[in-house]
Amino acid sequence: MASISRRLVLLSRRCPPKEAAIPGAPASDPIEEAINPDVTPQKSTGGEALRQLVEDLKALDPEIIEDAIRKGKEGVSWLNNEETKEMIDDDWVIPEEDTRKVGFWGEGEPTLGKDEDYYGDDVTSLGHGELEQHRELREYARLIAWELPLLNPTHRRNPFRFRYTSYLGESHPATNKVVVEFSSSDLSLNSTQRDKLIKLAGVRYNPSTDIIKMSCESFDTQAQNKRFLGESITNLIKEAKDGKDTFADVPFDFRHHKPKVRHQFPKEWILTPEKKQYLENKRKQMLQLDDQKAGNGEIVDGKNIVANSLPAAMAEPVPVMAGGPRGRALR
Template identity: 50%
Template sequence: MATALKGLRLTARSCAGASLSSKCSARPIGRRRVFSTTPTRWKTTIDPEAEAAVISKAEQALGVDLRAAHAEIDSSAKDIQDYLDAELDFGPPGPEFLPAKKKLKETFLNMGDPEPFEDGGFAEDMEDDLSSLAHGELEQHREWRHYARLAAWEMPLLSKLAKPFEPPTADMPLRFRYTTYMGEHHPAEKKVVLEFSPADMPNLTSIQRDKLRKLLGPRYNPEADTVRMSCEMFETQAQNKRYLGDLVDTLLHEARDPTDTFEDVPLDTRHHHFKRKLRFPKEWEMTEDRRQELVKHRQQAVMKDQKRETAGQLVDGIKQIEMAWAKPVAREAIPEMAMAGKGLKGRGPTGKRVGVRR
């Protein structure tokens, strides 16, 4: 039975691998042997008696009826061939198989003649995709989930690499500042800023520190005694940091040069604008003596007001307003309005022409 199933499988393979022209042609020439372990040979005449003897010996050895197995294989192969021909040799679909045209809802925006894209007739497989805006939302959601997974599974592992904070020592007077945009490319990301104080630089005398301040020029802040330099000439932060480090080494080398100490050159601070710091006067500070003095002064003012009220010298503002409203208002004569003439001459209030000079 295994041999019969194997033959059925080989026959199915040969039927599936046959060319479309051979399947669709009206006069098939002959089936092409797709899978075979023996070369193609011409059919020779065989003695029926010898063939029957060979078949009987094979049936006795295998215990299988070969003729029945071959008939079953031929019928299965025919069924498979008919199925493949029916699937591959179909013509254009009829109108009953075409998708129905989608009619758009008539609104104020699509009134009038329909546009070419409003005819409908779109296949179902062309309308099942999302819009570009929806794809953008999905991509953003995927990015959020990616960072959520990082925060949940990978960021806790960074605690193993944590190191205790150690404040900078005297051997590290330079302070570098970097700028990052969390993986986004930005032109300002390569910039490196360096800050240090000339007083913290080791192995320098007071004269050499003064010379260093004079060499720094406008980068020196005399109010805070600090230096600030930056570099963004190169493409990477490491290159800019290396350039600033070499520049500091050059300045220190020049400051230690004993040939010229710049003692006759004054320190130029015109580039810096000193900010005046306003301080609260000490005389205005509230002390206990000052508080008692203010309380005593207020009590004396209250006693003076009481004496004036008793003597009738204290002016009552409400009473003064009522008295002013009670007085009758004297009506004054309103002067007669006169129309000014046009041009150099015009008529006055009496009707006479008067000359008007400008």
């Protein structure tokens, strides 16, 4: 938006100019004539009047006027200051007021600054995706390091952990599912009862974490599914405490569980100071041999072989088709 001084300059340019004085007529002072009636006005010669007329006509030349308008000089003496010299054509335009009604959602977008200069040194979109994934992993690592220890550990009075799934503002079939997890060691069971409980749990038992995981989504509501899981756990514990059949003759079957194998770096492959020194000496010897071969011409240069083996390009004659005059067949 133009400043006040720029608006005044523009308005002064739009105002019509005053009527030009009569060329050759000297300005007379009425006060001086009233005081000194003997004073006669100065008479200009014909040459001076003609010269003044030519200058006035030059001042009224359309090309000179357009050039003065283009350069921003139209008789305004204060246009040559430092502020107006830096003004561009857009600064002389007065923005028209928008008379349209702006609705509630027509507030417009916030104005942002200029875009940063791009020098071609930025990574690709795929690289930015990798960086974003790395940031996400670091965020979860911070949660594990700082937030996870603050959570309440499982207690023997409340060993069961129920998990629900909910979708905000949306009905989904998965919202009825309820999952429960508990550890066999948190229950008040002896070793025989615990072994029987593990055998009854079957594939729901994870031997790596000692956690039994059960879920239910057979009913229409979460309360019904949770009630079914509670009754199932009660019957399971009741059966595990029954001493009529301890399942001692039934072996454990953990074939359903496939533990993740994490390979450790072999200690034999770790570089010792002696191995590092041996590799460094071997590299120096190889560099010395390469320098000797380069000096004796024993190193094979593939570029030179290809350049020497390929034949030189020979100029081939290009046939030019010649034709007779229009309407006559070629012979």
